[in-house]
Amino acid sequence: MTTEVSVDLSPLGLSILELLNERPMHPYELAATMRERHHDEFIRLNFGSLYHTVDSLERAGWIVPAEKEKEGNRPERTIYRLTDSGRAIFLQVVSEIIAQPRREYPYFSAGLMFMHHLGAATASQLLELRAQALQAVSAKLSHILDELLAGGHTRLTLIELEHKIATIEAERDWVRKIAKEITEGKLEWRAGIDSGHERLRRKHGAGAN
Amino acid sequence: MTTEVSVDLSPLGLSILELLNERPMHPYELAATMRERHHDEFIRLNFGSLYHTVDSLERAGWIVPAEKEKEGNRPERTIYRLTDSGRAIFLQVVSEIIAQPRREYPYFSAGLMFMHHLGAATASQLLELRAQALQAVSAKLSHILDELLAGGHTRLTLIELEHKIATIEAERDWVRKIAKEITEGKLEWRAGIDSGHERLRRKHGAGAN
DNA sequence: GACCGACTACTTGACGCCGGATATCAGCGT
DNA sequence: ACGCTGATATCCGGCGTCAAGTAGTCGGTC
Numbered sequence: 001m002t003t004e005v006s007v008d009l010s011p012l013g014l015s016i017l018e019l020l021n022e023r024p025m026h027p028y029e030l031a032a033t034m035r036e037r038h039h040d041e042f043i044r045l046n047f048g049s050l051y052h053t054v055d056s057l058e059r060a061g062w063i064v065p066a067e068k069e070k071e072g073n074r075p076e077r078t079i080y081r082l083t084d085s086g087r088a089i090f091l092q093v094v095s096e097i098i099a100q101p102r103r104e105y106p107y108f109s110a111g112l113m114f115m116h117h118l119g120a121a122t123a124s125q126l127l128e129l130r131a132q133a134l135q136a137v138s139a140k141l142s143h144i145l146d147e148l149l150a151g152g153h154t155r156l157t158l159i160e161l162e163h164k165i166a167t168i169e170a171e172r173d174w175v176r177k178i179a180k181e182i183t184e185g186k187l188e189w190r191a192g193i194d195s196g197h198e199r200l201r202r203k204h205g206a207g208a209n
Numbered sequence: 210m211t212t213e214v215s216v217d218l219s220p221l222g223l224s225i226l227e228l229l230n231e232r233p234m235h236p237y238e239l240a241a242t243m244r245e246r247h248h249d250e251f252i253r254l255n256f257g258s259l260y261h262t263v264d265s266l267e268r269a270g271w272i273v274p275a276e277k278e279k280e281g282n283r284p285e286r287t288i289y290r291l292t293d294s295g296r297a298i299f300l301q302v303v304s305e306i307i308a309q310p311r312r313e314y315p316y317f318s319a320g321l322m323f324m325h326h327l328g329a330a331t332a333s334q335l336l337e338l339r340a341q342a343l344q345a346v347s348a349k350l351s352h353i354l355d356e357l358l359a360g361g362h363t364r365l366t367l368i369e370l371e372h373k374i375a376t377i378e379a380e381r382d383w384v385r386k387i388a389k390e391i392t393e394g395k396l397e398w399r400a401g402i403d404s405g406h407e408r409l410r411r412k413h414g415a416g417a418n
Numbered sequence: 419g420a421c422c423g424a425c426t427a428c429t430t431g432a433c434g435c436c437g438g439a440t441a442t443c444a445g446c447g448t
Numbered sequence: 449a450c451g452c453t454g455a456t457a458t459c460c461g462g463c464g465t466c467a468a469g470t471a472g473t474c475g476g477t478c
Contacts, residue, residue, distance in 0.1 A: 010463090011314065011316060011318075011319035014319055014323060015319070015322075018323055018326070026428085027428085027429080028427065028428050028429080032427090039322065042314065042318040042319060042322055043314060043318075043319055043322075044314045044464085046464075046465065046466080047428090047429080047430095047465095047466090048430090048431095048463090048464060048465055048466070048467090049463070049464050049465075051429070051430075052462090052463065052464075053463090053464095056462090056463090076428095076429090077427090077428065077429085090323075090326070091326065091327065094320055094323045094324065094326065094327065095327065095331070095335055097316050097317065097319060097320035098317070098320040098321070098324060098332070098335040098336060098339060099335040099336075099338040099339050099342075100338075100339070100342060101317070101339060101342050101343055101346065101377075101380075102316055104313075104315055104316070105220065105251065105252060105253045106313055107220060107306050107311055107313070108306065108307070108310070108372075109220075109251040109252075109369045109372065109373065110220035110223055110224070110251060110252055110306060110369075111303055111306035111307040112307070112368050112369040112372055113224075113248065113251055113252075113368075113369045114223060114227055114299075114303045115303065115307060115365075115368065116365050116366055116368075117227070117299070117300065117303065118300065118303065118304065122304070123307070126304055126307040126308040127307060127308075129308040129309075130307060130308050130309065130310060133308075133309060133310050134310055137310065154397055154399055154400060155396060155397065156324075156325050156396060156397060156398060156399065156400065157325055157400055159321050159322075159324065159325075159387070159396075160318045160319075160321040160322045163317075163318065163321055163383065164318065166379075166383050167379070167380070167383075168310075170375075170376070170379040171310075171376070174372065174375050174376075178368070187364060187365060187368075188363055188364065188365060189365060190363055190365065191363060191365065191366055219435095235456085236456085236457080237455065237456050237457080241455090253436090253437095255436075255437055255438075256437085256438090256456085256457075256458090257435090257436060257437050257438070257439095257458090257459090258435075258436050258437070260457070260458075261434095261435065261436075262435095265435095285456095285457090286455095286456065286457085
């Protein structure tokens with residue numbers, strides 16, 4: 001069990017390291033390759049943070065400028081390559097991300113927290129709308145997945161897509177279930193002691209994530 | 210169907226509006242109340258962004274300073290109250306969040322994308338670790354939920370907790386399933402045409418979300 | 419064959435939000 | 449007196465977002 005202190009490295013940083021492990025590239029090419037491979041579906045990508053992240057990877061010594069090219073009068077481009085420490089940190093961070101769930105704050109949680117301020121009928125309709133939207137996304141992603149598998153990709157390299165589909169379908173089912181409970185009156189539409197001016201006074205372990 | 214342009218309002222902003230709907234408060238009290246009610250489990254809260262968010266809510270006219278208090282030599286505190294437009298925007302944004310899923314970029318997706326750079330045995334162990342961690346979180350949250358229900362809260366006001374538990378359990382099951390497939394060799398540990406230097410050239414609709 | 423416009427390649431800069439650290443004072447325990 | 453903890457707010461550096469800026473390239477037009 002490695003018990004090292006958690007390194008701070010964004011998903012975008014990871015992706016850069018992975019690409020540079022393949023071959024040296026300049027930042028723009030990194031972005032183009034990520035798009036080509038649909039990595040930007042799962043990792044937030046835009047040019048601003050790309051260059052910024054590349055800088056900070058360089059400062060950390062995980063990548064180094066390998067060469068500067070100048071074609072015609074275009075802006076000079078810097079080609080980076082991965083260092084050994086970069087390779088090491090990549091594997092370490094990937095391992096940590098997989099092994100250790102981290103607290104995330106999805107928007108939908110906030111929506112649910114405040115759902116009781118809406119009427120029951122409205123809420124149930126909105127949930128049904130969400131379920132339909134999720135269904136559409138799921139169908140689209142499934143289609144893409146099938147195509148890619150048919151095109152010679154392995155499940156292993158598309159596992160994040162498989163995961164996203166599973167996640168979305170689970171959410172869709174949960175949302176439908178709740179919408180149904182609301183319309184059937186099985187989810188009582190009444191606030192408890194914590195609502196309105198009533199304040200919760202009891203103590204209970206404030207659980208972390 | 211309201212077809213208004215999407216307003217930009219963070220979950221923290223929503224939470225502030227909700228609290229001020231109950232009664233006027235000053236920012237520090239907002240934070241304390243959110244903590245008391247465990248809202249910070251689902252909404253990212255820290256003082257920096259709290260004051261910032263309050264400012265921007267004021268600029269938007271959704272809240273207004275109601276009064277300034279000064280006790281002894283302490284910093285002056287400003288008490289805010291909700292306006293009518295604030296009340297309206299709150300309901301609108303909650304509805305939008307519920308009805309419309311939005312693209313999110315969880316860390317775990319990135320971990321999965323790069324999992325194939327680890328060995329099969331390692332990956333499967335790490336996934337099992339994650340499953341255990343998820344199990345622990347799920348147990349803790351379930352316990353809290355039971356306590357709160359027993360304490361007089363309704364399911365309706367705890368629905369986001371119920372949702373989080375369902376989500377975590379679904380992920381736990383998925384992770385275990387994949388770990389099992391790996392150890393049984395059912396998830397072929399081999400990269401396809403998109404790996405290494407091989408570059409993907411085929412076209413396929415770049416699906417959004 | 420010279421010019422125009424649209425498109426791609428490539429980077430930088432300005433600006434705003436976020437989170438963590440810090441400052442200040444009160445009250446309380448010892 | 450001393451030092452903690454709690455109350456209350458602000459500050460600053462980093463990171464992300466968006467958009468502008470400059471060069472080449474390609475396709476068409478008179």
